[in-house]
Amino acid sequence: MSDKAPALPRVTTAAKARAERLYRALEQAYPDAHCELEYSLPHELLVATILSAQTTDVAVNKVTPALFRRFPTPRDYAIASPEEIEPFIRTIGLFRNKAKAVHQAMRTIVEDFGGQVPGSMDALLTLRGVARKTANVVLGNVFGVNEGVVVDTHVERLSKRLGLAPQDATVALVERHLMALFPRESWCQLSHLLIFHGRRACSARLAACCDHPICREFGRRCELPRE
Ligand code: SF4
Numbered sequence: 001m002s003d004k005a006p007a008l009p010r011v012t013t014a015a016k017a018r019a020e021r022l023y024r025a026l027e028q029a030y031p032d033a034h035c036e037l038e039y040s041l042p043h044e045l046l047v048a049t050i051l052s053a054q055t056t057d058v059a060v061n062k063v064t065p066a067l068f069r070r071f072p073t074p075r076d077y078a079i080a081s082p083e084e085i086e087p088f089i090r091t092i093g094l095f096r097n098k099a100k101a102v103h104q105a106m107r108t109i110v111e112d113f114g115g116q117v118p119g120s121m122d123a124l125l126t127l128r129g130v131a132r133k134t135a136n137v138v139l140g141n142v143f144g145v146n147e148g149v150v151v152d153t154h155v156e157r158l159s160k161r162l163g164l165a166p167q168d169a170t171v172a173l174v175e176r177h178l179m180a181l182f183p184r185e186s187w188c189q190l191s192h193l194l195i196f197h198g199r200r201a202c203s204a205r206l207a208a209c210c211d212h213p214i215c216r217e218f219g220r221r222c223e224l225p226r227e
Contacts, residue, residue: 008180009173019181022162025217026193030200033192035141038064042117042142043074043109049137050101050129055093063089074115077106101129119143132175140188149178150191154198161202161222162215 026033036057039045044064051060067088071077077085085099092098105127109117117138118124124135132148139145149155151171155178159165165177182190198204201212202222209215209222 006176008176011177011180016181019164021217022164022214023182023186023190023193025214026197027189029214030193030196033189033196035137035192036195037061037137040068042138043106044068045142046105046117046127046130046134046138047077047102049134050105051089051092051098053094053098053129059092063091074106074109074117077103078110098129104128105130117142119145121147133171136188136191140191144188146184146187149175149182149187151175151178152191152195153204154195155191157204158194158198158202161209163222 035045037045037048037052038061039048047067048060048064051063067085070088071080071085080103082096082099082103085102086095089095089098108127109115112126113123119139119142121132121135121139124130124138125132130138133150133152136148136150139147140150151159151174156171156174159174159178160167160169164181165174169177178190179187197214201214202210212222215222
C-alpha cells in the first residue's frame with residue numbers, strides 16, 4: 001500500500017511565484033541537471049537507487065558496471081543468493097542488507113511483475129528496500145511519472161535553507177511543501193536541480209549563508225538553521 005499523503009500544505013501565490021523564480025535560476029545555473037546514477041535499463045536504476053541509500057552516487061557508480069555485467073536481468077539477481085551479490089557491492093555501506101534487498105526486490109519483480117519494473121507507486125512500494133524516495137526516483141526518471149518529489153539529504157537541506165519548507169519539517173512534510181509550491185510536471189527535474197546545487201554550491205558544512213548568486217537572484221537570502 002502506498003502511504004496516503006495528507007492534503008498538501010496551503011501556500012500563497014507569492015510563495016509559488018518565488019518558487020518559480022528559484023526554479024528558473026536553478027535551470028539557468030544547471031541546464032544539464034540530471035540523475036547522476038548511471039544506468040541503461042529500468043531495473044538497473046532501481047538497483048542503483050537501492051544501493052545509494054546513505055552513500056554517494058559516485059561510490060555506487062564505481063560498483064554498478066561490474067554488478068550489471070554479472071547480473072544483466074532481474075532474473076539473474078533472483079536466482080542468485082544475496083551472498084553472490086555481496087562481493088560486487090562490498091565497498092558500499094550496509095552492503096549485506098542491500099544485497100538482500102536487491103535480491104528480494106528482483107525476485108518479487110520476476111514473480112509478481114513478469115520480470116518488468118512496475119510503473120506505479122503502490123506496486124513499487126511492495127518491493128523490499130523501496131520506500132517513497134526510491135519509488136519517486138524510478139517513476140520520474142524511467143516512466144516520466146511525477147507522483148512526488150525525491151527528497152534526499154540535499155533536497156531536504158536545500159529546501160530548508162531556501163525557505164521552501166519549515167526548518168523542523170520531516171522528510172515527508174518537505175516533500176508535500178515542494179509538491180504544493182512547484183507544478184507537478186517539474187517535480188522530477190526539481191530534485192535534480194536541488195541536488196546539483198547541493199553538490200556543487202551549498203554543502204552541508206556551510207555554517208553561514210554564502211550569498212550565492214542563485215539565492216540573490218530571486219531576492220532573498222537563504223534561511224540557514226542557527227547551529
Ligand atoms: S545562499 Fe549559499 S548557503 Fe544559502 S542556499 Fe544559497 S548556496 Fe546555500
